[in-house]
Amino acid sequence: MTLDLRVLHRSDLDAWFGVLGTAFGGALQAPEERDKWRALCEPARSIGAWDGSEAVGTAGAFSFRMTVPGGAAVPTAGVTMVSVKPTHRRRGILRAMMRRQLDDVRSWGEPLAVLTASEPVIYGRFGYGVAAEQLTARVDTAVMRPVLPQGADALRIRLVDPLAPEVRRACEELYARRVPLRPGMLERRPGWERVPVHDPESSREGASPMYCALAERDGELRGYVRYAVRPDWDAAGSPAGEVLLRDLEALDPAAHGALYDYLFGLDLTSRLRIGNRPVDDPLLHLVPDVRRCEVRVRDGLHLRLVDVGAALSARAYAAPVDVVLEVSDPFCPWNEGRWRLSGGPGGASCERTRDEAELALSVRELAAAFLGGTSLSALAAAGRVRELRPGALTETAVAFRGEVAPWLPHGF
Structure with missing residues (x-):
């Protein structure tokens, strides 16, 4: 197989949607459904995977603005229409598309990516966490x-x-x-x-x-x-x-x-x-x-922090917080390392630091807690967050929790 990943052109739409419909068992076969998504598709933000002249994979990203705790509307990539042709499964195509897509989202200056998952088990390995339930x-x-x-x-x-x-x-x-x-x-x-x-x-x-x-x-x-x-x-x-x-x-x-x-x-x-x-x-x-x-x-909304510093700086916090986070993110290594988060109800800043870490977690756990619907304490009880300074977990968990539950009102 010779894999070619490239930005989608209008002339590729029929082949691209053909792969998508096949992968989802004919879900887009009805003309009115296909017409709806063709009208909304943003080709310049979408990629196709090609094996020679054959379309074998699809991935798109809508340009959204999503509300975060504190009420700010943050530029967000709405990951959508991700599929691989049944004849080309388990050849690394999905991973290659996710790698290219997150690089693109970062280059667009969008600190967040979100999606709804047909199979929730798929996206955790790419750093997505369940940030909102329904x-x-x-x-x-x-x-x-x-x-x-x-x-x-x-x-x-x-x-x-x-x-x-x-x-x-x-x-x-x-x-x-x-x-x-x-x-x-x-x-x-x-x-x-x-x-x-x-x-x-x-x-x-x-x-x-x-x-x-x-x-x-x-x-x-x-x-x-x-x-x-x-x-x-x-x-x-x-x-x-x-x-x-x-x-x-x-x-x-x-x-x-x-x-x-x-x-x-x-x-x-x-x-x-x-x-x-x-x-x-x-x-x-x-x-x-x-x-x-x-x-x-x-599960409802799956979220990924594409830029940890920009994302954590974009939201407000329920209580004052000043903590150094040790973040692991092997899929997007630019996020790895120590970050000092300082802020409260009026806003926050998150910058790199050499200070000693006080909480250790992966970007997936940080994503799950980002909108305030998942408790860092609950994640710690499952062994997915480690407290390195006594008291840091409670302080940070209280600050991250939201007044209302996060929610995605409709799919994409």
Whole structure:
């Protein structure tokens, strides 16, 4: 095999997407799915692997800005569409693409790279850690309703066309107000506003077209929900439809409660299926019996620190911190060595130092803790962080933890 890695050209797109579709079992065969991702693809930030004239590997990187603790939006490479042709597995192609891609991301001056993993076991060896989780649930709405917060009954719920330009614009404006408040959320660049309302019939699996309901107070939008309904009846002939929550954002507890109450009360349904919500979603505290929610937690956002100093300097910390970190990173050796992190709620700096190390960890553990959702103390209990100065672990773990759980609201 003669492997050639090169930047993607528009003329290569058909072959490139062909490899991707084959590797993912035909996932991009539907024309509307392929058209969506072709429109969003950034060829200049994507690479293809070629064996002679044959395309055998793909890897892309969207240009995102992601919220980090403290509210700053940091340039971030959204790693996507990574695949290797089945005939060329286990030949080092994936490793070669990851090596080239991280070198490119560093050259672009982006301190972070993120991805969602089809197989979580793959990316840890390249320095990615699970930095945000997602909650899934299957809620029995036939026997309970949310306990509504004060003011929820004063909101008006209005059913609207999710594709109407004024509705999409209003929902995007509300989403943009939410982005700085939760680490892991992405600013939506032009074109990405179409992703949440992308609703091809081929992907509905028996469900209805997408619906959208707005929660308003005195004519002001306070929240929205996008959902679908999959009709069903039980063996006795009673309605047992399922509500599929696609997307929900709200500006206050009353709007959260009102929108969930609306979903719980939809006629001819008895279940609410939730595919991706923050692990601290208000739903957990709105329902009277969380056991009827069948809650599960799984990995969501995988994160990599491409530039340790720039990344740790970009976020704020929950408490004052002054610690020397001994970081190991064999895949990106420019990150290896000792770094002094000094900062607090107002910001931070992270510079190289020759001072004695106080905590030792790999870049993967640092990535897992970066957004504040994973405790350094928990990682230390698993033997993945070593305390070299008594007290350094507790001080640093407290500083890294966030006020709210990090969350990625949609895939890429």
